[in-house]
Amino acid sequence: MSEIWTIGSLLKWTEGYFNDNGIETARLDAEVLLGHVLGKERIYLYIHFDQPLQQDELAAFKACIKKRVQRMPVAYIVGRKEFMGLDFQVNEYTLVPRPDTEILVEAAIERLKAIKKENGIIADIGTGSGAICLSVLHYLPETRAVTVDISEEALAVAKANAEALEVSNRIEFLQGDMLKPVKDRRFSAILSNPPYIPDADIEALEPEVKVYEPMGALAGGTDGLDFYRQLTGASGELIEDGGFLAMEIGIGQAEDLLSLAEQAGCWQKTEVVKDLAGIERVVVLWK
Numbered sequence: 001m002s003e004i005w006t007i008g009s010l011l012k013w014t015e016g017y018f019n020d021n022g023i024e025t026a027r028l029d030a031e032v033l034l035g036h037v038l039g040k041e042r043i044y045l046y047i048h049f050d051q052p053l054q055q056d057e058l059a060a061f062k063a064c065i066k067k068r069v070q071r072m073p074v075a076y077i078v079g080r081k082e083f084m085g086l087d088f089q090v091n092e093y094t095l096v097p098r099p100d101t102e103i104l105v106e107a108a109i110e111r112l113k114a115i116k117k118e119n120g121i122i123a124d125i126g127t128g129s130g131a132i133c134l135s136v137l138h139y140l141p142e143t144r145a146v147t148v149d150i151s152e153e154a155l156a157v158a159k160a161n162a163e164a165l166e167v168s169n170r171i172e173f174l175q176g177d178m179l180k181p182v183k184d185r186r187f188s189a190i191l192s193n194p195p196y197i198p199d200a201d202i203e204a205l206e207p208e209v210k211v212y213e214p215m216g217a218l219a220g221g222t223d224g225l226d227f228y229r230q231l232t233g234a235s236g237e238l239i240e241d242g243g244f245l246a247m248e249i250g251i252g253q254a255e256d257l258l259s260l261a262e263q264a265g266c267w268q269k270t271e272v273v274k275d276l277a278g279i280e281r282v283v284v285l286w287k
């Protein structure tokens with residue numbers, strides 16, 4: 001990378017280089033990274049294809065390219081990820097919020113409205129960047145939340161995101177193990193995207209996930225259901241009558257979840273919510 005590079009020629013070159021290195025979303029990644037280095041939206045790149053890059057911009061972009069071909073997720077390189085139309089800070093201590101998880105947030109918002117609990121209090125167990133509960137608080141301006149994570153580093157990120165989204169006055173952060181920090185509380189709803197990948201599947205994950213994302217955010221025990229056992233078993237007592245527990249699930253886990261719910265014996269009604277591709281993504285258990 002010497003001579004004069006323009007935005008257009010640099011994007012083209014980087015797309016090819018990423019493709020050669022097995023990066024699936026080569027063009028998109030090149031654009032997001034260059035936009036990040038230049039401090040511009042992607043659309044800017046398209047209307048300034050002929051703009052030459054300065055040496056310091058080139059150097060910064062080169063550093064990004066290097067990280068990406070080592071398979072570091074783009075979100076960690078740029079330190080942010082868009083989720084539910086909002087901007088979330090992320091780092092190596094937080095899972096990168098997934099589009100799949102928007103199904104959980106949308107399902108929760110819809111149901112909180114339906115039961116007229118927009119002014120209620122929710123819990124988010126295993127909050128990571130805070131993507132789930134902070135989105136709910138943003139879209140439901142009267143809802144309050146208690147959020148739990150075992151990782152102090154993740155909670156620090158969630159707190160920063162709460163500040164940036166201006167919802168800090170409606171949220172409480174508790175560090176601890178699953179439901180333990182909230183065992184004496186009552187909620188309109190409990191939401192969770194717990195670690196759910198079965199131990200045996202960890203090895204086959206993409207390097208972006210396996211190498212860079214926190215293992216404590218992914219590994220769900222031998223059958224992937226460890227955290228669901230706790231949630232379905234113990235959260236019943238913490239949810240008001242007429243409230244619900246909504247959990248994101250991995251592909252093919254719905255049936256297991258429904259039998260865990262049945263064993264718990266405290267749930268009145270169950271729902272499985274599919275994503276746009278028809279994949280079962282969320283299980284809702286009603287108290």
Ligand code: SAM
Nearest residue numbers: 095097126127128149150151177178193194217
């Ligand atoms: N809610 C975020 C999201 O959807 O993007 C993060 C979900 S990530 C799959 C699971 C989160 O649970 C991680 O932030 C991890 O630190 C947290 N976690 C793992 N074990 C936990 C435990 N025993 N108690 C509380 N949180 C835990």
Ligand code: GLN
Nearest residue numbers: 193194195196197217218
């Ligand atoms: N959806 C994540 C993945 O497939 C897993 C997140 C989780 O365990 N909750 O990598």
